[in-house]
Amino acid sequence: MCTCFIVPRDILTKLSQDPRLPPDIRKAAADTARVAQEIRDLRIQALRLTSIATMIQAPVTAIAAAPAITVFDCGHTQSLPGRPISGPQAGDDSAKRAFDETTQVAKFYKDVFGRNSIDNAGMTMMSSIHYGNRFNNAMWNGTQMLYGDGDNAIFVDFTLGNDVIGHELTHGVTQHSLQLEYTDDAGGLNESLSDCFGSMFRQWEKGQDAAAADWLIGSDIIGPSARDRNITCLRDMADPAGAHCLAPQPTQYSQITPGMDPHYSSGPPNLAFYTACKTLGGKSWEKIGQVWYRVMTTFGPSPRMKIPEFANRTRQVAGQMFGGTPDVGDAIEQGWSAVGLSRSEGAAIA
Amino acid sequence: MERLQIERLGGLAGFGGPGSRIKSKGEVGMSDLSAADQRAVADLFDNKTPIPPPKPDAFRYRITRQTAQGTQAIEVPEDVVPPALRNSVKDTLE
Ligand SMILES: [Zn+2]
Numbered sequence: 001m002c003t004c005f006i007v008p009r010d011i012l013t014k015l016s017q018d019p020r021l022p023p024d025i026r027k028a029a030a031d032t033a034r035v036a037q038e039i040r041d042l043r044i045q046a047l048r049l050t051s052i053a054t055m056i057q058a059p060v061t062a063i064a065a066a067p068a069i070t071v072f073d074c075g076h077t078q079s080l081p082g083r084p085i086s087g088p089q090a091g092d093d094s095a096k097r098a099f100d101e102t103t104q105v106a107k108f109y110k111d112v113f114g115r116n117s118i119d120n121a122g123m124t125m126m127s128s129i130h131y132g133n134r135f136n137n138a139m140w141n142g143t144q145m146l147y148g149d150g151d152n153a154i155f156v157d158f159t160l161g162n163d164v165i166g167h168e169l170t171h172g173v174t175q176h177s178l179q180l181e182y183t184d185d186a187g188g189l190n191e192s193l194s195d196c197f198g199s200m201f202r203q204w205e206k207g208q209d210a211a212a213a214d215w216l217i218g219s220d221i222i223g224p225s226a227r228d229r230n231i232t233c234l235r236d237m238a239d240p241a242g243a244h245c246l247a248p249q250p251t252q253y254s255q256i257t258p259g260m261d262p263h264y265s266s267g268p269p270n271l272a273f274y275t276a277c278k279t280l281g282g283k284s285w286e287k288i289g290q291v292w293y294r295v296m297t298t299f300g301p302s303p304r305m306k307i308p309e310f311a312n313r314t315r316q317v318a319g320q321m322f323g324g325t326p327d328v329g330d331a332i333e334q335g336w337s338a339v340g341l342s343r344s345e346g347a348a349i350a
Numbered sequence: 351m352e353r354l355q356i357e358r359l360g361g362l363a364g365f366g367g368p369g370s371r372i373k374s375k376g377e378v379g380m381s382d383l384s385a386a387d388q389r390a391v392a393d394l395f396d397n398k399t400p401i402p403p404p405k406p407d408a409f410r411y412r413i414t415r416q417t418a419q420g421t422q423a424i425e426v427p428e429d430v431v432p433p434a435l436r437n438s439v440k441d442t443l444e
Contacts, residue, residue, distance in 0.1 A: 136441055137361040139407035154372060154441055155363075164362065171406040182404040190406065218363070229443055231371060234363050246371050247364035262406075263364030 064122030067106055071098045074131045074146075081144065082128045094129045097159040098147065102127060104162070105169045108201050112285050113293045118172035120297075125169065129159060138164055140171035153225040161221040166201030167194040179301035184258055186305050188265025195266060196273045196292055199237060200285045210277040210284050222246070237274040240267035252340045253307055253349075268339035269307055276335030280327060287328050288335075291317045308346040311336045315343070352380040354391065355414040358439045359425070362407040365441075376438030380415075387432040395422060399430050411435065 072082035073095065085092065088099035102125050109115040117123045126144035135148025138158035145168045147158040158164050171194050174180055180190040195217050203213045218234035232244045240249035249267025250256060256265045273292065277284040295313040302309075314332050322328035336342060341349075358374035359366040365374050380388055393399045394413065404410070404427060411431045414423040428436065 136363070137407065137409060139362065139405060141405050141408070151441065154443060158362075167362070168407070174406075182406060187404075194406070226371075226443060229371070231443070241369075247367055248369040249364075261360055261364055261367045263360065263362075264367050 064116050066110070067117035067122050068124045069099055069102050069106065070124055070126045071095050071102075072126070072128045074128050076130050076133050076149070078132050078135075080128055080131075080141075080146070081126065082130070085129075092129075094147070094149070094157055094159045097157075098127045098129050098145075098165070101159070101162050101165040102145075102169065104205060105166050105201055108166070108204050108285075109173070112204065112289070113297075115173070115293075115297070118169060119176040123172075123176075138168055140168045140175075142175065145169065145172075150221065150223060153223050155221050155223045155226070158221050161218055162205060163195075163198040163202040163217055163219075164221055165198075167198030167217070170194040170197040173197070174296065177297045177301075178299070178305065179303050180305060181303045182262055184260075184304075185256065185265065185307045186303060187262030188256060188260070188267075189269060189305060189307060189310055191262040191266035192269035192273070193292070193296060195235065195237060195270050196289070200289050203283070204285055209282055211281065213284070215274050218246075235263070235267075235270065237270040238278070240271050251338075254340050256307070265307075268341070269310065272311070272335035272339050272341070274335075275338040276331045279334045280331035287322060287325075288331065291321060291328070291332065294321065308341055308349050311341050311346055352415060354378050354380060354435065356435050356439050357412040357414075358436075358441070359410045359412060360407070361409045365409065366412075371444055372441060373444055374439045374441045376435075376440060378435060378438045383432070383434055387434050390430075390432050391435070394424055394426055394430065399426075401426060402429055405429075409436075411439075 071085045073085055073092070074080065074082035085095045088096045106117060106125060109117070117125060127147065128144060129147045131146040131148050134151040136151055136155050138145065138147045145165070150156045150158060171190070174190055174193050178189075180186040182190055199213070199215060199217060215238040216233035216236050219232055222231060222233065226246065230244060231246050234246050235249060236242045236245050240251050242248060247263060249264050249270070251267055251271050253268045256268065273288065276288045280288060291314050294317045295310060299313060314336075315329065318329040318332050333343065336346065354377065356376045356378065357366055363372060364370055365372050380391070383391065390399070391413070395415065409428040410425055411428065412423055412425045413431075413435065414421060
């Protein structure tokens with residue numbers, strides 16, 4: 001079963017009751033119908049919460065409890081959400097990592113940014129592990145995280161990457177804040193925010209400053225056959241075009257073309273963030289990360305946002321938050337200059 | 351026999367993009383597919399299948415076929431691609 005239900009529920013129900021079909025097919029149809037309804041209900045709930053939480057964010061944040069963390073086991077199928085796992089002690093390493101690191105991401109957002117879960121209203125953080133058969137991917141499907149086991153050649157288990165877990169959860173945060181679409185500039189920003197906060201989360205867990213961090217994305221999920229070819233990461237925020245990346249990216253805003261996959265157009269904003277953090281020094285989440293978070297969460301939805309507009313908002317917020325510390329604004333200016341979006345270049349594009 | 355070329359794109363790792371070291375391709379014969387899958391493929395090419403908005407890090411599939419009019423290609427999200435097509439591709443490093 002896929003995450004979008006192309007077979008209507010009444011047809012699935014009919015199939016599940018059709019005596020001409022073998023019992024296993026009937027059971028699969030019944031299971032699919034039941035899960036489809038649950039996922040549909042969750043989607044409706046998530047959409048409702050997205051709009052309500054955006055309208056009355058502050059009071060909701062104040063009253064909401066800390067988020068529940070739930071993990072389900074897909075048992076190597078693509079049936080969602082899968083079998084519930086009782087807790088991190090259940091004896092499955094992937095489950096333990098999903099519980100522990102999701103809990104840590106919740107703590108990171110709470111302690112560092114004062115955010116209560118994905119929607120800032122205590123939304124349950126739900127993950128399904130062992131999704132698919134040797135599935136080489138992890139994703140946020142609009143309501144929950146999914147993690148594949150990897151094929152043990154190009155990739156290993158996707159829950160092994162704490163930055164991967166931070167990346168996927170941040171897609172949820174973006175959905176409940178800027179609500180960026182997933183194409184063109186907005187798609188590149190959407191991907192970049194997930195890499196920035198995924199990397200910051202990894203640095204925060206390790207207590208690293210910007211100079212000590214490796215700025216790699218997905219270095220812990222690279223499998224043996226990729227390592228044999230000197231591939232060490234999916235992406236490198238400090239060197240997006242590096243040959244050690246599984247998917248080298250552009251480094252200049254001028255290289256971004258319409259329709260480009262968001263995992264490529266995120267290269268320039270990733271490099272801008274890295275350059276700003278490295279130039280300023282110290283811990284990425286303490287100042288530059290705070291500016292990025294404010295831009296992400298205080299302007300309301302901006303689904304078609306362009307990268308130069310995002311850059312301008314970081315300048316504006318840096319002035320508001322750190323007006324007395326010009327180093328912060330200067331570092332951010334260096335960041336955008338590194339990708340061809342200095343103040344004057346940005347103005348020329350607009 | 352009509353052949354479909356399938357390529358898996360996107361995902362967290364940015365499969366199949368410019369400069370990507372990971373490619374994922376496969377091929378299936380139309381006649382090897384079930385009647386339901388053949389119909390699903392025809393509907394995709396005829397634009398009859400509702401296409402949901404893209405989800406972060408989800409795979410997309412480029413499906414190509416040869417017709418009397420020439421080569422025809424579509425790019426669609428994983429959600430609407432029959433498993434027989436999805437499972438035909440193999441991830442390889444270049
Ligand atoms: Zn992503």
